[in-house]
Amino acid sequence: MIAERLKTLRKRTGMSQQEIAEKIGIEQNSYGRYEQGSRIPTTDIIVKIAQAFGVTVEEIYGNKPSEAVINKKIITTAELLQQYFKDKTGRNPTPEEFKVIDNLLDTYIKGMKK
Numbered sequence: 001m002i003a004e005r006l007k008t009l010r011k012r013t014g015m016s017q018q019e020i021a022e023k024i025g026i027e028q029n030s031y032g033r034y035e036q037g038s039r040i041p042t043t044d045i046i047v048k049i050a051q052a053f054g055v056t057v058e059e060i061y062g063n064k065p066s067e068a069v070i071n072k073k074i075i076t077t078a079e080l081l082q083q084y085f086k087d088k089t090g091r092n093p094t095p096e097e098f099k100v101i102d103n104l105l106d107t108y109i110k111g112m113k114k
């Protein structure tokens with residue numbers, strides 16, 4: 001369910017509903033309804049939410065995200081990147097920092113495939 005994934009992603013990034021709503025250009029009560037499941041976000045809003053959280057649209061829709069197994073726990077690439085950043089800096093990355101890290105890794109990996 002999209003509502004549960006939105007709530008999980010928001011909590012993972014440490015943002016409030018107000019903060020994410022401001023980042024995507026909507027009112028907090030509208031975003032709250034998305035997390036409650038009483039409203040379904042449009043595709044345009046889903047894209048903005050994915051960008052703000054530094055994840056793919058597919059992950060929000062529930063398609064299988066990239067996963068890793070650490071200490072017998074399945075974690076997403078997003079969780080792994082967030083934990084790495086937190087270990088190095090002592091804080092969670094902002095959505096903008098998260099996106100930069102993700103893009104850097106994508107670029108590096110694409111370069112390796114050549």
